[in-house]
Amino acid sequence: MKKIDNRLALAQKKLKVTFNNQDLLVEALTHRSYLAENPKKEITNEKLEFLGDAVLDLVVTDFIYNNYRKLSEGDLAKLRANIVNAEVLATIAKKLKIGEYIVLGKGAEHTGRKTDSILGDAVEAIIGAIYLDQGIDKSNDFIIKNFKSIIKSKYKLKDYSDPKTALQERAILKTSQMPIYKIVKEKGPYHDRTFHAEVFIGDKMLASGEGKSKKKAEQQAAAKALRLKSL
Structure with a gap:
């Protein structure tokens, strides 16, 4: 238990988010491989990932719509696709060192902490957890703080094509x-x-x-x- 508590404290410090409901962060960091080996735990981050994906999509869409009004609908869609994707999510995860805090099954320990899909899914799950814990405003703050430089870079480079x-x-x-x-x-x-x-x-x-x-x-x-x- 102490090891988990330490992991949560370190994760929150790195994320710069303090959760009211710590269980949501535990869920966001728990990969399905852990459940496969510990079936009594009954939680994985998959549902939070589903929710976080929708929140991320909304926040990024709102940001680029309001900041890049000269772009056509087609270019806005392409720009969003170049921001909300597995590669960018993995980049954010590595910056936040999410791999150090994910709870994995023993079979996934060897490579899971560096696997882009696992890292990206965890970022979306964390966004979903922040939304449930503190609402859309805090979710928006977290997303913009971590994605803003990437959004601006892709816009500046006219990186609209998928x-x-x-x-x-x-x-x-x-x-x-x-x-x-x-x-x-x-x-x-x-x-x-x-x-x-x-x-x-x-x-x-x-x-x-x-x-x-x-x-x-x-x-x-x-x-x-x-x-x-x-x-």
């Missing part, structure tokens, strides 16, 4: 070939699958990515290929 479209345009320009995506691995229960995708130009594998849908996995692979300048 990663797959941007990679396709670059690939055609440089190689006259279309990127090919392959789903090479699926893991997790049927209702909560994680997909692993790889993107190729010809026989050359450019990058890989993972996500809770095939589309998200492909988007992450494309984003990594762009960031790594694989072309």
Whole structure:
């Protein structure tokens, strides 16, 4: 119990959020792999992740709508997609050192604290927990504080195109070939699958990515290929 209390205290210090209901933070940090090995605990962060995803989407949409009014509806949607995605969530998680505080099953301990999908899901779950504990205003403060620099950077760089479209345009320009995506691995229960995708130009594998849908996995692979300048 003392170990868990210390973990919660450190997590709240790093998040700069003090929870009224500590159980919500415990739930937000508990990955399903822990439940699989401790079925009597009966909590995982999946439902909070679902809620946090909706809150994050609303707050980011509100921010870009009110701050970038000259953008068209299409460009607003593309900008939001380049902010609310697995890669950005994992970046935020690493900045906040979320991996140090997640509660994992023993089988996931080896790689889970560095797995982008687990880290990103935890960020959304934490947002959901903040919303339930302290409401939309505090959720808004947390999101803007942690996402604002990324939002401004993507807007300044005119990074509106979704990663797959941007990679396709670059690939055609440089190689006259279309990127090919392959789903090479699926893991997790049927209702909560994680997909692993790889993107190729010809026989050359450019990058890989993972996500809770095939589309998200492909988007992450494309984003990594762009960031790594694989072309």
